[in-house]
Amino acid sequence: MTAIDRFRCFIDGRWTEGSSGEWMEVLDPASNRPWAEVPACSTADCEEALDAATRAQPAWQALTPMQRAEYLEALNAKLEENREHFARLLVREQGKTLREAHGEVTDTIGYMRYAAQSARWLRGDIWPADAPGERLMTFKVPYGVCVAICAYNYPLALIGRKLGPALVTGNTVVLKPHEATPVTAAEFCRLVEEVGIPAGVVNMVTGDGASVGAPLVASSKTRVITLTGSIAAGQRVARLAADNLAGLCLELGGKAPFIVLADADIDKAAEAAAIARFANSGQVCICNETVMVEASVADQFTAKLLEKVNTIRTGNPMDNPDMGPLATRAARDRVQHLVESAVAAGAELLAGGKQGAPEGLEDGNWFQPTVLACGDASLPLIREEIFGPVLPIMRIDDAEQAIALANARNDGLSAYVWTRDSSRINLFIDRLETGTVFVNKGISGSFHGYHNGHKRSGIGGEDGPYGLENYLQKRTVYLGY
Structure with a gap:
């Protein structure tokens, strides 16, 4: 790597430097010195990413769950090939030890593998009808566009934890990494491009909460939001999402x-x-x-x-x-x-x-x-x-x-x-x-447990079959024949 590397955002299958023309420094926690830059995205960039995800979602939902799972397995294979690169990237960007960074790569693969395996048992229900000549069924369907906001403590694992279940259930995604740790997300999107995930299914924009997080959350195009962050961040997201009544999965702080x-x-x-x-x-x-x-x-x-x-x-x-x-x-x-x-x-x-x-x-x-x-x-x-x-x-x-x-x-x-x-x-x-x-x-x-909080520690949760439910909504059908 050069002294200061530039990494771009990923929107609709294309790499972009953003519309503002401004860049943000990424600091090495061990030295507090800049080593990379990413675009300081604007509301226009957020809208472009949401538009791309909206256009791509119907075709992505039309694939079978197993077809979507094949892309996750391909991502995992690429991640394993690039294990050392991502581990060292995590050390440089987040400050965890190399041993812990390798563990995070392993966890990321595990989260996405579990999501891929879940494709086999995504299911709804058939209920006894109240009258002859009827069927009563409940299907589980994706929300549509998912905004995934990640914290800085696990920049890669949180992508896998959110992206895996969101994609396998038929949603498209706009990733918003923490402004302190955005490079991991950019490099992950390089793998998304390499395995041929259709344009617009996975998008990534960089910037702070006010400039990027807020417009993503408040947009009417966003139908479900998954956030890992502080209680204060979760409260802000819930307020911004209220007008559109978007689905929420908030994994927030605690005091164990x-x-x-x-x-x-x-x-x-x-x-x-x-x-x-x-x-x-x-x-x-x-x-x-x-x-x-x-x-x-x-x-x-x-x-x-x-x-x-x-x-x-x-x-x-x-x-x-x-x-x-x-x-x-x-x-x-x-x-x-x-x-x-x-x-x-x-x-x-x-x-x-x-x-x-x-x-x-x-x-x-x-x-x-x-x-x-x-x-x-x-x-x-x-x-x-x-x-x-x-x-x-x-x-x-x-x-x-x-x-x-x-x-x-x-x-x-x-x-x-x-x-x-x-x-x-x-x-x-x-x-x-x-x-x-x-x-x-x-x-x-x-990976199959459920990670959730009570009281102000969150709404919804991650992991396992219960976590998968946060990316699905129900549709009941009354069928006469």
Whole structure:
């Protein structure tokens, strides 16, 4: 690659530099230096992409699901051929380690493979009719044009997670990558072109939320919107989509509690807590956001956790350390502010707490793996989603207090529970107001599971047969014969 590479948008099967003539820099999180540029698209570019998707949709829907699935399998084959390229691209653009980047490529292939396999069991229903000489049937049909808005933490996997089910169900797509990580989407569209997906079926425009995201969401041509992002972003999208009553699939943020009771396997819980917090530098929506540990084992658990945390190596993500930088400077600065304000309010810093940049990368978005002991649940560090490599620990009295603290929140994406008591396990399953509960298990996910939030953590969800439903609407037919 040259010092500054230019990547274009993809509209109606053509590469375009956009109508504004303006470009946006893409920064390397490890150094905070520009290495690429993409077009700063305008409303006109958004309309052109939506028009292309609208024109292409009837013919795409007319294909059989298996024909559409063949294109997904071809995309997967191309992605596997280009695995190393995409892994290194993810490191350069998002800052995750090379090992984590290879894992993201694998996950992307898995999401699209599951969607392709789902083509065999897309189905509706036949119901008993109320009168003789009638048939009563419900079909499932695509919405039409899908706008897919991706977050910066998994620039490639989120494309596969959204594009796969949208395409196999007969929708056409306009991709809007995050402005910090647009190059992965551009390179993915290169594969779309290479495998011969018809023009207009997949389109991609780049820009920020106000210039590109808003007009895409508010357009009457958009019939379903899938977003992975913050709660605030989801609220903005819901408001903009309201006039057209577009379908919504909003996978939003959360504040996952990691609950450890006295009878837990402390060694396994401590290891899982570290992995679930510091994976991808803590930039995972279902990451361990706050440990709630029963007071009688708090010292033991904290000591074992710190053993794990103190071995985490940061460094140039291309060299495969344990943890890379945060994706953006704004994210790094916000994390630093949360830590400093918590310490000023009385939280005890147990590990990290500094930027800790590796030699030669002092301008990057670095922050050390950090652990704090917090006794005040009103601190912003406890109330707000951190989305970074910082872990607060709170002592609790019992399971009831943990449930009360978790359910007092207005979000509910995920939670972790560590106990060997089957009665308390079922108590947590029944009463925790979250979309996912990990019981005696660390951070994980399955392609056929359902990933969704409760309360303000989202509407709809991703993955599995339930996730596929978000890209389909129902049509009931009363047939007389």
